[in-house]
Amino acid sequence: PEQEKRSDCLVAAAASGKAAAGEEAGEESGAALAKTLQLGVFFGLWYLFNIYFNIYNKQVLKVFPFPINITTVQFAVGTTISLFMWATGILKRPKISGAQLLAILPLAIVHTMGNLFTNMSLGKVAVSFTHTIKAMEPFFSVLLSAMFLGELPTPWVVLSLLPIVGGVALASISEASFNCRAGFLSAMASNVTFQSRNVLSKKLMLKKEASLDNINLFSIITVMSFFLLAPVTLLTEGVKVTPTFLQSSGLNLQQVYTRSLIAAFCFHAYQQVSYMILARVSPVTHSVGNCVKRVVVIVTSVLFFKTPVSPINSIGTAIALAGVFLYSQLKRLQPKPKA
Numbered sequence: 001p002e003q004e005k006r007s008d009c010l011v012a013a014a015a016s017g018k019a020a021a022g023e024e025a026g027e028e029s030g031a032a033l034a035k036t037l038q039l040g041v042f043f044g045l046w047y048l049f050n051i052y053f054n055i056y057n058k059q060v061l062k063v064f065p066f067p068i069n070i071t072t073v074q075f076a077v078g079t080t081i082s083l084f085m086w087a088t089g090i091l092k093r094p095k096i097s098g099a100q101l102l103a104i105l106p107l108a109i110v111h112t113m114g115n116l117f118t119n120m121s122l123g124k125v126a127v128s129f130t131h132t133i134k135a136m137e138p139f140f141s142v143l144l145s146a147m148f149l150g151e152l153p154t155p156w157v158v159l160s161l162l163p164i165v166g167g168v169a170l171a172s173i174s175e176a177s178f179n180c181r182a183g184f185l186s187a188m189a190s191n192v193t194f195q196s197r198n199v200l201s202k203k204l205m206l207k208k209e210a211s212l213d214n215i216n217l218f219s220i221i222t223v224m225s226f227f228l229l230a231p232v233t234l235l236t237e238g239v240k241v242t243p244t245f246l247q248s249s250g251l252n253l254q255q256v257y258t259r260s261l262i263a264a265f266c267f268h269a270y271q272q273v274s275y276m277i278l279a280r281v282s283p284v285t286h287s288v289g290n291c292v293k294r295v296v297v298i299v300t301s302v303l304f305f306k307t308p309v310s311p312i313n314s315i316g317t318a319i320a321l322a323g324v325f326l327y328s329q330l331k332r333l334q335p336k337p338k339a
Helices: 002-063 067-088 098-124 127-148 155-172 178-204 214-235 243-248 253-278 283-305 311-333
Strands: none
Touching (some): 002 067, 002 098, 002 127, 067 098, 098 127, 098 178, 127 155, 127 283, 155 311
C-alpha cells in the first residue's frame, strides 16, 4: 500500500508538472502573439499618420505657399504635445543638463532644416516626386558616414546604391520645370540634413541618462526646433497664419486651420510612433518598414491627388525603391566597425 501511495504521488506530481509547463508555454505563446499584434498596430499607425500628414500638408501648401510658417506651426503643435505628455506623466520628464542641451543643439538645427526643406519640396512638386527623391537617403548616409565617421561600406553596399541613384535620375528625367528643379533641390537638401543628423548623433555620442530615451530625445529636439524656427519665421515670411491674413487672401479660414492642425498632429505622431517601433525591432527591420512606408505614401498620394505618372517615372521610382530595399538587406551583412 505504501509503495502504491508513493507511485500515485509521483504520477500526480508528474501530471501537475506537465500541466504547469503547458500553462507556461500557453502564457508565453499568448504574450508573443500580443507583442506581434501590438507591433502590427504600431506599423499601421506609422503608415496611417504618414499618409494623412502628406495629404493634408500638401493640401495646405497648395493654397498657402509659406513653408516656414507651416513648419513652425508643426513644431509648435509637437511642442504642445510633448509638454502635455511630460506634465501629465504619460512620458517621464527627462533630467537633462546644460551640457547635454548644448550637445543636442546641432541635432535640433539639422532636424529643423530637414523638415523645412521637406515642406519646401512638397510645396513645389507632387508628394510622390518628393518621396522618390528622398529615397536617396541611403546614398548620403553612406557618403557622410565614410567622410566623418570613417565607416567604409562593403562593395556590395556600394553596388546597391547604383539602382537607387539610377532610379531617382530616371524618375526625375522628365521633370524639367523651375518648380520641379526647386522641389528636387529642396528634397536633396532634406536628405543631406537628415543624414547629417544621424551622423552627428553618432559623432557626438550623447551621454544619455536613464530618463532620456529616444522618444524623450525626439521631444526635446522638437521643442528646440520650435524656438529655433520661430524667430526665422518673423525675419523672413512674417506671421502669415493670422485670421486677418488668411481672410484677406480669400482662403477658407476653418479649412486651412483644420487641415494644418491635423497635418501637424500627424507630423509629430508618425515620428513618435517610428521611435516606438525602433525600440522594439532591429534597425534593419525598421529600415525595411520605412521602405514599405515610402511605397505606401507614393501610391496613396498618386491615387488621392490623381497625379499623372509617366512610364519612365514609374520605372525609375520602382528601381529606386527596390535599391533601397536591397541596401537595407545588405547593410545587415556589413560587419560592425571595431570600437
